Amino acid sequence: MTNYFLLGTTRLLVPIQMSISIILLLRGHNEPGGGFIAGLMSAAALTFYFLANDKIHVWVGKIGARKLIKIGLIMAVIAGLWGFFVHGVFLQAVWLFGISLPIVGDIKLGSVLLFDLGVFVLVIGFVMQMLESLSQETL
Amino acid sequence: VEFAFISFALLAQVIFGIGIFFPKISKLAWLASIVTYGAVFISLVLFKLPPQVELGNSVAFFQFSFIFDHLSLSFLRLISFIGFFINIFAHKYFKKPEESARASGFLTLFGVSMMGLVASNNLLLMFVFWEFTTLLSFLMIAFDREQEQARLSALRALLVTGAGGLCFLAAVCLISWQAETLDLAQLFLAPQGLLSSTYVGAIAFLILLSALSKSAQFPFHFWLPGAMSAPAPVSAFLHSATMVKAGIFLLIRFNPLLGELSWWHPTLLAFGLVTAIYAGLQAYRYQDLKQVLAYSTVSALGLIVAVIGIGTEFALRAAFIFILVHAFYKAGLFMSVGILEKIYGTRDLDKMSGLLKISPILGGSVLLLSLAMMGMPPFLGFVGKELIYESAFVAPHLGGIVITALIVINALNFGLAAKVVRVLFPKSKVEALYHPTFFLNSGVYAFSLVGLLLPYALSNISFWHGFSPALFASLMTFLLGFLFYYYQTKMNQAVGAISSKFPVAIDLFDKALNLIMSLSRNTTKIFFSRRHIDSVLVFVAVMALLAWFALYELWPNLSWKGEQENVSFMLIFVSLLIVIPLTFCLLLKDHLALVLAAGLSGLGVGLYYLLFSGPDLALTQILVDTFLLILFVFVTRRIRPGEYRFSLFEKRVRLFFSFCLALPAAYILSALRSSNEISRISTFFAQESYSMAFGKNVVNVILVDFRSFDTLGEITVLAVAAIGVLCLGKVKKVKS
Numbered sequence: 049m050t051n052y053f054l055l056g057t058t059r060l061l062v063p064i065q066m067s068i069s070i071i072l073l074l075r076g077h078n079e080p081g082g083g084f085i086a087g088l089m090s091a092a093a094l095t096f097y098f099l100a101n102d103k104i105h106v107w108v109g110k111i112g113a114r115k116l117i118k119i120g121l122i123m124a125v126i127a128g129l130w131g132f133f134v135h136g137v138f139l140q141a142v143w144l145f146g147i148s149l150p151i152v153g154d155i156k157l158g159s160v161l162l163f164d165l166g167v168f169v170l171v172i173g174f175v176m177q178m179l180e181s182l183s184q185e186t187l
Numbered sequence: 188v189e190f191a192f193i194s195f196a197l198l199a200q201v202i203f204g205i206g207i208f209f210p211k212i213s214k215l216a217w218l219a220s221i222v223t224y225g226a227v228f229i230s231l232v233l234f235k236l237p238p239q240v241e242l243g244n245s246v247a248f249f250q251f252s253f254i255f256d257h258l259s260l261s262f263l264r265l266i267s268f269i270g271f272f273i274n275i276f277a278h279k280y281f282k283k284p285e286e287s288a289r290a291s292g293f294l295t296l297f298g299v300s301m302m303g304l305v306a307s308n309n310l311l312l313m314f315v316f317w318e319f320t321t322l323l324s325f326l327m328i329a330f331d332r333e334q335e336q337a338r339l340s341a342l343r344a345l346l347v348t349g350a351g352g353l354c355f356l357a358a359v360c361l362i363s364w365q366a367e368t369l370d371l372a373q374l375f376l377a378p379q380g381l382l383s384s385t386y387v388g389a390i391a392f393l394i395l396l397s398a399l400s401k402s403a404q405f406p407f408h409f410w411l412p413g414a415m416s417a418p419a420p421v422s423a424f425l426h427s428a429t430m431v432k433a434g435i436f437l438l439i440r441f442n443p444l445l446g447e448l449s450w451w452h453p454t455l456l457a458f459g460l461v462t463a464i465y466a467g468l469q470a471y472r473y474q475d476l477k478q479v480l481a482y483s484t485v486s487a488l489g490l491i492v493a494v495i496g497i498g499t500e501f502a503l504r505a506a507f508i509f510i511l512v513h514a515f516y517k518a519g520l521f522m523s524v525g526i527l528e529k530i531y532g533t534r535d536l537d538k539m540s541g542l543l544k545i546s547p548i549l550g551g552s553v554l555l556l557s558l559a560m561m562g563m564p565p566f567l568g569f570v571g572k573e574l575i576y577e578s579a580f581v582a583p584h585l586g587g588i589v590i591t592a593l594i595v596i597n598a599l600n601f602g603l604a605a606k607v608v609r610v611l612f613p614k615s616k617v618e619a620l621y622h623p624t625f626f627l628n629s630g631v632y633a634f635s636l637v638g639l640l641l642p643y644a645l646s647n648i649s650f651w652h653g654f655s656p657a658l659f660a661s662l663m664t665f666l667l668g669f670l671f672y673y674y675q676t677k678m679n680q681a682v683g684a685i686s687s688k689f690p691v692a693i694d695l696f697d698k699a700l701n702l703i704m705s706l707s708r709n710t711t712k713i714f715f716s717r718r719h720i721d722s723v724l725v726f727v728a729v730m731a732l733l734a735w736f737a738l739y740e741l742w743p744n745l746s747w748k749g750e751q752e753n754v755s756f757m758l759i760f761v762s763l764l765i766v767i768p769l770t771f772c773l774l775l776k777d778h779l780a781l782v783l784a785a786g787l788s789g790l791g792v793g794l795y796y797l798l799f800s801g802p803d804l805a806l807t808q809i810l811v812d813t814f815l816l817i818l819f820v821f822v823t824r825r826i827r828p829g830e831y832r833f834s835l836f837e838k839r840v841r842l843f844f845s846f847c848l849a850l851p852a853a854y855i856l857s858a859l860r861s862s863n864e865i866s867r868i869s870t871f872f873a874q875e876s877y878s879m880a881f882g883k884n885v886v887n888v889i890l891v892d893f894r895s896f897d898t899l900g901e902i903t904v905l906a907v908a909a910i911g912v913l914c915l916g917k918v919k920k921v922k923s
Contacts, residue, residue: 078883081884082891084890085810089810092814114913117909118906121902121903124898124899128895128899139895160891164887164891166902167890167891170905174905177909177912182912183821
């Protein structure tokens with residue numbers, strides 16, 4: 049059974065939620081936000097989509113929840129190793145250069161952002177995995 | 188050296204990754220791993236790097252430091268040389284590309300850990316590498332994952348060597364506590380601090396235990412014959428040439444230090460001799476060639492330990508030469524076993540014959556290896572044996588009984604080698620199922636030649652020592668060994684009759700293991716019942732106990748100042764938003780309504796954070812709460828009606844424990860809030876956040892910078908939890 053009201057709302061809301069989550073991710077270092085929150089936010093968007101359509105979003109579905117978790121962990125570890133090879137201390141922050149974007153403001157690229165991105169991806173993967181496993185029987 | 192070493196380590200990691208994830212290009216991975224091994228070996232040998240004999244020298248790489256003295260350099264050469272040929276062999280040995288890739292990955296990773304182990308200067312680093320070798324040994328013994336026996340043997344090996352590893356860790360902790368350094372170089376430069384401490388005996392004992400278990404000494408010997416369920420390349424590399432030598436390496440490494448203890452050397456001597464004789468006698472009872480070699484390896488390891496136990500400088504040199512001898516001939520023989528198994532389709536000694544006719548070159552190589560094992564004159568084995576006898580004769584206060592025992596051990600080895608040689612000559616008509624290629628055999632050729640030629644490369648060794656007592660002992664050995672071989676059936680009967688009267692170590696071990704298992708199962712049953720909701724009760728009860736304890740501890744320092752807070756209308760509203768839905772939780776019966784009420788109070792908590800200017804926390808709280816709600820909805824659909832209903836008594840117990848936890852917790856929290864002793868860490872973070880980490884959002888800076896290691900740990904936990912969730916879904920699906 050498809051709920052057309054819900055379906056219509058997701059069409060509108062999911063892109064907005066996703067963009068907000070990316071903004072949250074990028075500006076996280078200076079203002080409220082960050083990888084964990086942004087990850088939860090986009091996971092919320094994807095969950096919303098999931099509830100309306102009874103299936104996982106194509107983007108995530110194609111990559112797979114488990115692969116997202118793997119990618120996230122690997123990104124975080126790479127961020128740590130980056131610090132190790134530059135400063136000799138695991139996970140020490142490495143800063144490259146700053147850029148300024150509209151809406152988001154000034155952000156600095158570097159290992160910290162990569163680390164945050166890893167957390168972001170991993171959280172999405174985790175929530176998707178939960179949905180996948182828990183809904184197996186009920187759907 | 189350090190450059191070669193480190194680049195090798197990094198490359199090996201890459202290879203491992205490639206080998207595991209992309210079996211299709213295993214050939215490339217294999218090639219790369221061989222090239223790296225070769226590079227390390229060449230850099231070690233050709234450039235003749237001056238060994239930094241002074242123990243004070245260590246090479247630092249980031250925070251890791253390595254030692255390159257004679258001992259570690261010799262071990263590095265040995266490992267890289269053997270690893271090179273083993274890798275070639277392994278690649279040709281496995282038929283499936285997937286298996287070959289996995290083996291290459293494991294073997295290379297093992298090579299790195301072993302090199303790290305022998306070269307590391309820091310004791311903790313050494314321990315990490317030590318554990319790596321243990322784990323990889325476990326993985327490789329269980330290489331044939333589908334076989335029950337292989338998994339069981341792997342588990343035994345893991346438990347024994349793992350327990351040894353824990354002993355080593357305990358020793359490392361004691362050393363760092365007593366000597367206040369983990370640096371080996373410093374430890375050797377200033378050993379007084381350690382030697383004068385009261386714990387030196389305990390340290391020596393722990394190191395002894397770890398070394399004995401790793402090197403398969405009696406009574407821990409049983410894991411090594413079991414480890415023979417690993418494929419041939421693994422047995423050749425790990426369980427004869429390198430990994431089992433790690434314990435011996437440890438003994439040699441610590442010998443200058445712990446040799447000062449009066450009981451150290453005699454103990455080593457006793458353990459070594461007992462192991463060597465016991466294993467040597469047991470070896471005759473097997474017809475499986477691999478088992479024979481396994482027991483003879485145990486015996487040889489025992490011999491090395493015993494020679495270290497003689498305790499003189501000369502004996503150490505003899506032991507080291509014998510390590511080389513044994514590594515080469517045993518690795519070669521184990522590789523030949525792999526090939527023979529392919530040729531004959533069996534490992535039974537009786538069913539193999541006429542190797543010289545089937546493949547003359549291979550047969551010749553096996554003959555050379557066996558002669559080296561016997562300790563015949565033109566081989567390195569002879570030199571090793573002579574040196575051992577000489578060191579025993581020269582050493583002060585050694586009774587004749589030790590020398591006799593040494594002769595018996597070598598004679599036993601001689602007889603075993605004769606058993607192997609028997610394979611070469613025709614006994615019965617046997618068809619060859621397989622014709623080995625040159626590459627497969629190359630390792631066997633190489634090692635047999637090394638056994639023959641190495642004496643000429645090592646300049647400080649000569650064959651002829653004159654008509655010394657050592658020569659006489661050698662002659663005795665040959666004679667006795669011949670007798671052992673000739674009367675082996677009678678001997679086996681006698682040994683069998685004696686050993687049937689004693690319990691077998693492996694049975695004792697299994698019994699102890701079962702006992703521990705049932706003990707832990709029963710304890711778990713007490714705390715975790717079938718309903719997980721009862722385990723929650725246990726958890727709350729324990730927490731309550733801890734909270735009361737904390738209250739008791741903190742009581743003198745806590746003072747209720749009763750500060751007046753500015754209670755705004757908003758605060759009251761939010762508090763009610765938290766409390767009222769929670770009260771409903773106690774009364775509601777419907778699961779869905781319950782979850783909704785809990786969610787509402789969660790939202791209240793989020794608002795509460797917002798009120799106290801924690802936007803990040805508020806955002807997280809609200810998002811997490813929303814998710815919990817959705818997930819709960821999924822879960823509640825699975826709960827059968829009436830599944831989680833409590834009786835009145837159960838409810839009262841729950842209420843009691845909840846209050847037990849809540850009262851002290853509430854009191855401590857409010858008292859802490861009104862006291863001035865609030866930790867100053869928050870002000871530190873707030874001040875340093877921008878100057879040190881270029882971030883204005885303190886919470887985020889803490890997460891990704893100041894405390895990023897914690898975050899890494901947490902996301903790892905998250906990933907592990909995802910695996911758990913995955914299993915949970917699978918289990919339910921099967922049941923339904």
